[in-house]
Amino acid sequence: MLEFEVKSKVQPVGERKGQTVYYAQVKSQQKLTNKMLVERIVRETSLSEGDVKNALISLSNVVCEALQLGMSVDLAELGNLRLSVPSKMMDTPEEVTVKDALKNPKIVFTPKQKMRDAANEVELSIDRPKKAADEEEGGTSTDSPSEI
Numbered sequence: 001m002l003e004f005e006v007k008s009k010v011q012p013v014g015e016r017k018g019q020t021v022y023y024a025q026v027k028s029q030q031k032l033t034n035k036m037l038v039e040r041i042v043r044e045t046s047l048s049e050g051d052v053k054n055a056l057i058s059l060s061n062v063v064c065e066a067l068q069l070g071m072s073v074d075l076a077e078l079g080n081l082r083l084s085v086p087s088k089m090m091d092t093p094e095e096v097t098v099k100d101a102l103k104n105p106k107i108v109f110t111p112k113q114k115m116r117d118a119a120n121e122v123e124l125s126i127d128r129p130k131k132a133a134d135e136e137e138g139g140t141s142t143d144s145p146s147e148i
Contacts, residue, residue, distance in 0.1 A: 001123040003027045024126055067107065079111035 004024035011019050032040075034056075041052045063081060066073045072082035086103040090096050111119070 001125065002029065004124070004126045006126060006128060027127065077112055077114055079109055079115055082108050082110070084108045 003026070005027050006022055007025045008020050008022045011017050011021055038049055038052045038056070041047065042049050045052075047055070063073050063075075067081065067083060070083060072080055074080050083105045084107075085105045087096070088101050088103065090101050095101065
Protein backbone atom coordinates (compact mmCIF):
# COMPACT_ATOMS: atom_id res chain seq x y z
CA MET A 1 0.00 0.00 0.00
CA LEU A 2 1.14 3.51 -0.77
CA GLU A 3 -0.09 6.04 1.74
CA PHE A 4 -0.23 9.72 0.85
CA GLU A 5 -0.68 12.89 2.85
CA VAL A 6 -2.19 16.16 1.65
CA LYS A 7 0.34 18.97 1.26
CA SER A 8 -0.09 22.58 0.23
CA LYS A 9 2.05 25.25 -1.38
CA VAL A 10 1.66 28.67 -2.93
CA GLN A 11 2.14 28.52 -6.71
CA PRO A 12 5.10 30.73 -7.69
CA VAL A 13 4.30 30.91 -11.43
CA GLY A 14 1.63 30.16 -13.99
CA GLU A 15 -2.13 30.49 -14.11
CA ARG A 16 -2.47 29.88 -10.36
CA LYS A 17 0.37 32.21 -9.30
CA GLY A 18 -0.08 33.28 -5.67
CA GLN A 19 -2.86 30.72 -5.10
CA THR A 20 -2.56 27.99 -2.48
CA VAL A 21 -2.82 24.59 -4.15
CA TYR A 22 -3.10 21.14 -2.59
CA TYR A 23 -1.56 17.87 -3.71
CA ALA A 24 -0.93 14.33 -2.49
CA GLN A 25 2.62 13.29 -1.54
CA VAL A 26 3.80 9.82 -0.52
CA LYS A 27 4.30 9.72 3.26
CA SER A 28 7.00 7.06 3.27
CA GLN A 29 7.56 4.16 0.93
CA GLN A 30 8.49 0.77 2.29
CA LYS A 31 11.67 -0.68 0.87
CA LEU A 32 12.63 -4.22 -0.05
CA THR A 33 16.32 -4.14 0.87
CA ASN A 34 18.99 -6.14 -0.90
CA LYS A 35 19.21 -8.46 2.11
CA MET A 36 15.44 -9.01 2.09
CA LEU A 37 15.54 -9.65 -1.67
CA VAL A 38 18.31 -12.24 -1.30
CA GLU A 39 16.48 -13.98 1.56
CA ARG A 40 13.25 -14.10 -0.45
CA ILE A 41 14.97 -15.59 -3.51
CA VAL A 42 16.74 -18.17 -1.30
CA ARG A 43 13.36 -19.22 0.17
CA GLU A 44 11.73 -19.52 -3.27
CA THR A 45 14.56 -21.35 -5.04
CA SER A 46 17.17 -24.02 -4.40
CA LEU A 47 19.94 -21.40 -4.58
CA SER A 48 22.16 -20.60 -1.62
CA GLU A 49 22.54 -17.07 -0.25
CA GLY A 50 26.01 -16.87 -1.83
CA ASP A 51 24.64 -18.01 -5.20
CA VAL A 52 21.95 -15.34 -5.17
CA LYS A 53 24.39 -12.59 -4.14
CA ASN A 54 26.82 -13.66 -6.87
CA ALA A 55 24.03 -13.74 -9.46
CA LEU A 56 22.92 -10.21 -8.53
CA ILE A 57 26.52 -8.90 -8.67
CA SER A 58 27.05 -10.62 -12.02
CA LEU A 59 23.78 -9.18 -13.35
CA SER A 60 24.90 -5.70 -12.34
CA ASN A 61 28.30 -6.17 -14.03
CA VAL A 62 26.78 -7.53 -17.26
CA VAL A 63 24.16 -4.73 -17.43
CA CYS A 64 26.82 -2.03 -16.85
CA GLU A 65 29.06 -3.48 -19.58
CA ALA A 66 26.16 -3.68 -22.03
CA LEU A 67 25.10 -0.09 -21.32
CA GLN A 68 28.71 1.10 -21.78
CA LEU A 69 28.60 -0.51 -25.25
CA GLY A 70 25.32 1.29 -26.02
CA MET A 71 23.27 -1.90 -25.96
CA SER A 72 19.77 -2.35 -24.60
CA VAL A 73 19.28 -5.12 -22.04
CA ASP A 74 16.32 -7.51 -21.90
CA LEU A 75 15.71 -8.43 -18.26
CA ALA A 76 13.22 -11.25 -19.01
CA GLU A 77 9.97 -10.80 -17.06
CA LEU A 78 11.14 -7.51 -15.52
CA GLY A 79 11.46 -5.42 -18.65
CA ASN A 80 14.12 -3.68 -20.72
CA LEU A 81 16.88 -1.18 -19.99
CA ARG A 82 18.15 1.12 -22.73
CA LEU A 83 20.07 4.34 -23.05
CA SER A 84 18.48 7.55 -24.20
CA VAL A 85 20.68 10.45 -25.22
CA PRO A 86 18.66 13.63 -25.78
CA SER A 87 19.95 16.17 -28.28
CA LYS A 88 19.77 19.94 -28.14
CA MET A 89 18.28 21.73 -31.14
CA MET A 90 20.99 23.51 -33.12
CA ASP A 91 20.75 26.10 -35.92
CA THR A 92 23.10 24.43 -38.40
CA PRO A 93 24.24 20.85 -39.09
CA GLU A 94 27.83 21.84 -38.27
CA GLU A 95 26.81 22.78 -34.71
CA VAL A 96 25.51 19.26 -34.06
CA THR A 97 28.50 17.76 -32.28
CA VAL A 98 28.90 15.32 -29.41
CA LYS A 99 30.20 18.09 -27.16
CA ASP A 100 27.63 20.77 -28.00
CA ALA A 101 24.42 18.96 -28.99
CA LEU A 102 24.28 15.74 -27.00
CA LYS A 103 23.12 15.78 -23.39
CA ASN A 104 24.08 13.25 -20.71
CA PRO A 105 22.84 9.70 -21.36
CA LYS A 106 19.84 8.57 -19.29
CA ILE A 107 18.85 5.01 -18.49
CA VAL A 108 15.27 4.22 -19.47
CA PHE A 109 13.50 1.21 -17.94
CA THR A 110 10.46 -0.15 -19.74
CA PRO A 111 8.62 -2.68 -17.59
CA LYS A 112 6.92 -5.75 -19.04
CA GLN A 113 3.13 -6.14 -18.72
CA LYS A 114 3.38 -8.26 -15.54
CA MET A 115 5.20 -5.44 -13.72
CA ARG A 116 2.81 -2.78 -15.05
CA ASP A 117 -0.11 -4.89 -13.83
CA ALA A 118 1.50 -5.22 -10.37
CA ALA A 119 1.95 -1.45 -10.18
CA ASN A 120 -1.66 -0.88 -11.20
CA GLU A 121 -2.85 -3.20 -8.43
CA VAL A 122 -1.19 -1.30 -5.57
CA GLU A 123 -3.67 -0.05 -2.98
CA LEU A 124 -3.63 3.73 -2.60
CA SER A 125 -4.94 5.82 0.27
CA ILE A 126 -4.84 9.43 1.40
CA ASP A 127 -4.36 9.98 5.11
CA ARG A 128 -6.35 12.97 6.28
CA PRO A 129 -5.97 14.26 9.83
CA LYS A 130 -9.21 14.04 11.75
CA LYS A 131 -10.98 17.33 12.26
CA ALA A 132 -13.13 18.08 15.29
CA ALA A 133 -16.30 17.69 13.22
CA ASP A 134 -15.18 14.30 11.89
CA GLU A 135 -14.45 13.05 15.41
CA GLU A 136 -17.90 14.11 16.62
CA GLU A 137 -19.59 12.38 13.69
CA GLY A 138 -17.32 9.32 13.88
CA GLY A 139 -15.89 10.04 10.42
CA THR A 140 -12.92 8.27 8.94
CA SER A 141 -9.52 9.85 8.28
CA THR A 142 -8.48 7.72 5.31
CA ASP A 143 -10.00 7.70 1.82
CA SER A 144 -10.79 4.29 0.45
CA PRO A 145 -9.06 3.33 -2.81
CA SER A 146 -12.28 3.80 -4.77
CA GLU A 147 -12.36 7.48 -3.80
CA ILE A 148 -8.96 8.28 -5.24
